[in-house]
Amino acid sequence: MDVKPHNTDIRRDLVSLLPRLRRFALVLAQNGAKADELVSKVCGQALLKAPFQDAEDRLDLRLFGAICSLWRTEIRKKKASSETVVCLHSATTSSPQLPMILSAELAAAFLLCAVEELSYREAAAVMATTEDSIAETVLAARRELAIVTESEAERRA
Numbered sequence: 001m002d003v004k005p006h007n008t009d010i011r012r013d014l015v016s017l018l019p020r021l022r023r024f025a026l027v028l029a030q031n032g033a034k035a036d037e038l039v040s041k042v043c044g045q046a047l048l049k050a051p052f053q054d055a056e057d058r059l060d061l062r063l064f065g066a067i068c069s070l071w072r073t074e075i076r077k078k079k080a081s082s083e084t085v086v087c088l089h090s091a092t093t094s095s096p097q098l099p100m101i102l103s104a105e106l107a108a109a110f111l112l113c114a115v116e117e118l119s120y121r122e123a124a125a126v127m128a129t130t131e132d133s134i135a136e137t138v139l140a141a142r143r144e145l146a147i148v149t150e151s152e153a154e155r156r157a
Contacts (some may be wrong), residue, residue, distance in 0.1 A: 003011050012051040013059050014043050020116065024064055027107040028071045042066045064112065064126040071104075101139050109134050110141035 018039065041068075042063055076155035077145065102110065105127075112123040120131040120138075127134065 001142065004154060014046060017060055018043075018065060020060065021063055021067065024108065024113075025067050025071070028068065028104050030104060031062050036072055038067050041070060046145060060116075060125055061118070061122055064116075065128070068108065068127055100147070102144055106137055106141040109137035112147075113138050 020045070021039045022035055025038040026032065029035040029038055045066060047062060065145070109123060109127060112118045112126060113120065120134045122130045123134045
């Protein structure tokens, strides 16, 4: 691989992206400590690979994709080693869990498109899927959020 001259300092870019990266990792991991671990690993990898990366690539998309890939790899490892996967909606006293309404996949697609304002094409690249799949996932997330909003409104009335 050729080492390319790097005009910008990736560390500065990483610092500015940290809140967005952590928010995305929290949506996937649904646990603060696990999210921090994912972000830390991905940032470390980005620093090591920085001299070899194309400066034209969007760093945020590359890092979102790396977080998603690392998260999926860890899920596969847990399933392969027959560990008990903790229910995403359960609350534990040892580590604070986020109260999640949506599954990790629905929440991640919704976050990328609605909050991060990525196009379906960009979100599909991050999630390693198709644009149609992202569109369907975002639609499903919006439906679930609408149901929750309706039930909250009924409870208040």
